[in-house]
Amino acid sequence: MTDRKPRGMSAENWVEHQIRMAQERGEMDNLPGAGKPLPKRQGGALEWVAQKLREENHDTSVLLPPSLALPKEVAALPARLARIRREQEVRDIVADLNRRIMDVHRQPPVGPPLRLGPLDVDEVVREWRESSTGPDRTA
Structure with a gap:
């Protein structure tokens, strides 16, 4: 849908027009799930959004308020840092996390x-060094 809605046409009529044009071009033929009932969804009103994000390998924590998402991110921090090889990158990640934590407290x-x-950057770096399994970790 690259065309703009013509002035004076309602949004509903414009959408219906776009659908009709796509049908005429055959773009609605053989769609996955055609003729099948929609799958039943469990959970709340936005559960389908979370399911779609999971199916597309997106982080579902974007649906959480920051006060719930940030502690999950802190809990996952050791696994994230295990893949990092440079100390400065570890410090940058923790500094960004601390900035976002302080932003939540200010709002x-x-x-x-x-x-x-906020996390103690030097303590996180010390733990990161201690968990190091290879000699290639550099400052």
């Missing part, structure tokens, strides 16, 4: 309160 709350403070 009006969205969702439950964030019960997480």
Whole structure:
């Protein structure tokens, strides 16, 4: 749908027009799931969004308020840092995480309160070094 809606035409009529044109071009023929009922969804109103994100290998934490997403990110930090080879990159990742934690504390709350403070960068780097399995980790 690259054309713009003509002035004076309702959005509903414009959408219907676009659908009709696609049908005439055959773009609606043989679509996956044609003639089958929609799958039943469990969960809340946005569960289908989360399912779609999972199917497309996207991070579903984007649906969470920051006060819930950030602690999950902190919990996953050791696994993320295990793939990093440079200390400066570890420091940059932790600095970015700390910036986002402080941003949440400065803004009006969205969702439950964030019960997480900034991470100690030097402590995270020390743990990262101790977990190092290879000699190629550099400062």
